Amino acid sequence: MLRNTVFFISLLSRIFISHGVCINHFDVYDECANPFPSGCCVFGSAFICNGVNVTDANDFADEIPQTSSDLFIANTNKSFINDGDWKFLYNLSYLQELSFNNHKISNLGNLKSVYLKDLVQLKLLSLSVGNLRKFPVEQFTNLMSLRYLDLSCNKLQSIGEERWNFSLLNDLILSNNRLTAVRAEQLKGLGTLSTLDLSYNRISYFSAKVLESMPNLKYLHLSFNRLLHVSDHSQRHTKLIFWGISSNLFVSLEPSIFHDFKSLHTIDYTKNSIKDPPRVYSKNNETSAVVLSLQFNVIEILSPLFFDHFPHLNGINVANNRIRQIEENAFRSVPNVTVISLSDNKINTIPIQLFQHLKNIEILNVQFNRIQILHPQFLLSLNTDVQLFIYGNPILCDCQAVPLLKWLILSATPPSTFPSCQSPEELQNQSIYDSKLPEDCHYSTSIPASTEITPTSYRNPLNRDVTFMLIIGSLIVVLICIFSKIFCPACKAS
Numbered sequence: 325m326l327r328n329t330v331f332f333i334s335l336l337s338r339i340f341i342s343h344g345v346c347i348n349h350f351d352v353y354d355e356c357a358n359p360f361p362s363g364c365c366v367f368g369s370a371f372i373c374n375g376v377n378v379t380d381a382n383d384f385a386d387e388i389p390q391t392s393s394d395l396f397i398a399n400t401n402k403s404f405i406n407d408g409d410w411k412f413l414y415n416l417s418y419l420q421e422l423s424f425n426n427h428k429i430s431n432l433g434n435l436k437s438v439y440l441k442d443l444v445q446l447k448l449l450s451l452s453v454g455n456l457r458k459f460p461v462e463q464f465t466n467l468m469s470l471r472y473l474d475l476s477c478n479k480l481q482s483i484g485e486e487r488w489n490f491s492l493l494n495d496l497i498l499s500n501n502r503l504t505a506v507r508a509e510q511l512k513g514l515g516t517l518s519t520l521d522l523s524y525n526r527i528s529y530f531s532a533k534v535l536e537s538m539p540n541l542k543y544l545h546l547s548f549n550r551l552l553h554v555s556d557h558s559q560r561h562t563k564l565i566f567w568g569i570s571s572n573l574f575v576s577l578e579p580s581i582f583h584d585f586k587s588l589h590t591i592d593y594t595k596n597s598i599k600d601p602p603r604v605y606s607k608n609n610e611t612s613a614v615v616l617s618l619q620f621n622v623i624e625i626l627s628p629l630f631f632d633h634f635p636h637l638n639g640i641n642v643a644n645n646r647i648r649q650i651e652e653n654a655f656r657s658v659p660n661v662t663v664i665s666l667s668d669n670k671i672n673t674i675p676i677q678l679f680q681h682l683k684n685i686e687i688l689n690v691q692f693n694r695i696q697i698l699h700p701q702f703l704l705s706l707n708t709d710v711q712l713f714i715y716g717n718p719i720l721c722d723c724q725a726v727p728l729l730k731w732l733i734l735s736a737t738p739p740s741t742f743p744s745c746q747s748p749e750e751l752q753n754q755s756i757y758d759s760k761l762p763e764d765c766h767y768s769t770s771i772p773a774s775t776e777i778t779p780t781s782y783r784n785p786l787n788r789d790v791t792f793m794l795i796i797g798s799l800i801v802v803l804i805c806i807f808s809k810i811f812c813p814a815c816k817a818s
């Protein structure tokens with residue numbers, strides 16, 4: 325049970341930190357069952373000091389089994405700022421994880437690198453939740469196996485220009501600090517870095533040049549900062565897959581930022597103040613991105629210029645904007661798009677030709693807009709395999725709603741909840757599925773008759789007819805035989 329808790333904590337420190345919440349892992353931690361005099365205890369190969377009153381770090385130094393692989397120190401009242409406070413780290417050559425959580429350390433100035441000389445196997449160092457104002461990189465160069473460094477939830481104001489000399493580091497977590505700028509000459513020596521988390525800071529200057537020294541970077545988190553734009557260009561084609569810049573101050577799309585990243589998959593611009601597309605279209609600025617999220621921005625008119633630089637998009641999310649108009653050719657440059665979310669906008673009309681060239685649409689979400697009518701011609705252009713989400717629109721329940729109802733019923737995945745009628749008044753709030761739509765709807769030639777919307781299984785009429793005729797034919801033969809058998813004697817008799 326307690327072992328499980330330790331394992332859980334150890335996982336927690338790896339997985340949950342980058343979501344902006346400063347977690348005190350030991351808040352809900354079980355008491356030690358058999359504590360040492362210091363109040364610390366051993367669980368499996370982990371040594372844990374949670375909430376103990378230590379006067380001297382060496383109070384527990386002798387208690388730590390030399391073979392410990394994890395060392396968790398949390399909620400102590402000890403500030404660990406004196407030379408010698410760190411002696412307990414000597415000889416712990418099996419240590420893989422060292423975690424100070426909710427600590428009182430504000431200054432690592434007295435930590436001598438010699439105290440860390442035995443930590444040759446240390447893979448994870450967490451100093452999360454504390455008062456650190458500076459991280460003296462040069463004091464930690466003995467940690468040659470370090471893969472994960474978590475400095476989140478401190479008071480770091482700057483990252484120096486020293487070399488980060490960790491030759492195996494995968495993850496550097498700097499979220500929830502007070503950083504204001506990341507310059508080209510900072511964060512050097514991180515050639516193996518795969519995740520860089522700078523979210524929840526106060527960054528208003530970020531130079532993309534800093535990424536040039538991180539050829540293996542895959543995930544860049546810059547959300548919850550104060551960026552209006554990104555400075556400089558990276559000249560190297562990195563392996564970056566994910567670029568998160570949600571909750572910043574961008575007012576326009578800047579595709580040129582991403583143009584150098586040939587592996588870029590997802591760009592997350594959620595919760596910015598983007599209203600306008602890039603002003604100039606430049607083919608040289610096309611990006612490799614496959615997913616683009618523009619959720620929670622302030623777009624009013626969806627024009628093709630938003631996507632022209634992103635021809636490879638598969639998923640587009642422009643939900644929760646203020647879109648009231650979609651230009652007819654809005655998706656002209658994204659032929660391979662499969663998922664589009666337009667939900668929670670102010671759209672009342674979907675242009676008939678909108679998806680004319682899009683053959684791969686799988687999911688179309690237009691929930692919670694102001695759509696009263698979907699034109700039958702538009703519905704015809706939409707394959708019935710498409711999953712259409714249209715709930716939360718004020719549907720006009722007259723003859724014009726019949727094609728929509730039919731389309732929804734015949735679609736491969738009919739909705740679990742059908743949209744409701746807004747008008748006429750007597751049908752208000754009734755599901756279009758339950759409401760009595762007019763039965764005597766007369767379709768003009770522009771409105772397709774119901775037979776035109778048929779599931780594919782009914783096609784191939786030739787084979788069906790041949791089989792049908794064969795069956796009928798043999799039935800007739802059998803009947804003639806029976807009749808002749810029954811009635812022939814009578815014939816003869818008469």
Ligand SMILES: *[C@@H]1O[C@H](CO)[C@@H](O)[C@H](O)[C@H]1NC(C)=O
Nearest residue numbers: 363374375376377378399401
């Ligand atoms: C530590 O000492 C303080 C007062 O010095 C006391 O309030 C606190 O309860 C003590 N904590 C533990 C875990 O003994």
Ligand SMILES: *[C@@H]1O[C@H](CO)[C@@H](O)[C@H](O)[C@H]1NC(C)=O
Nearest residue numbers: 376377378379400401402403
């Ligand atoms: C921590 O608690 C112990 C025991 O109460 C006390 O003697 C010591 O002075 C405290 N240390 C700090 C830094 O508050």
Ligand SMILES: *[C@@H]1O[C@H](CO)[C@@H](O)[C@H](O)[C@H]1NC(C)=O
Nearest residue numbers: 390413414415416438441442
């Ligand atoms: C622990 O390390 C110190 C300093 O390196 C050394 O003097 C001491 O002998 C070591 N103790 C053991 C038990 O290895």
Ligand SMILES: *[C@@H]1O[C@H](CO)[C@@H](O)[C@H](O)[C@H]1NC(C)=O
Nearest residue numbers: 462465468487488489490491
């Ligand atoms: C960085 O590490 C290399 C070897 O891994 C070493 O030669 C160099 O002195 C280190 N630099 C610093 C600033 O510690």
Ligand SMILES: *[C@@H]1O[C@H](CO)[C@@H](O)[C@H](O)[C@H]1NC(C)=O
Nearest residue numbers: 580583602604605606608609
């Ligand atoms: C990207 O487009 C901008 C104008 O939007 C232009 O100034 C810049 O030079 C272009 N970059 C490249 C690499 O073509």
Ligand SMILES: *[C@@H]1O[C@H](CO)[C@@H](O)[C@H](O)[C@H]1NC(C)=O
Nearest residue numbers: 634635636637657658659660
């Ligand atoms: C769309 O997908 C096809 C088939 O996978 C591919 O050949 C084509 O290059 C893609 N087009 C774009 C613009 O990504």
Ligand SMILES: *[C@@H]1O[C@H](CO)[C@@H](O)[C@H](O)[C@H]1NC(C)=O
Nearest residue numbers: 745746749750751752753754
């Ligand atoms: C339909 O629902 C709205 C909002 O829930 C409500 O204001 C309105 O009175 C309802 N109309 C009818 C006819 O029930």
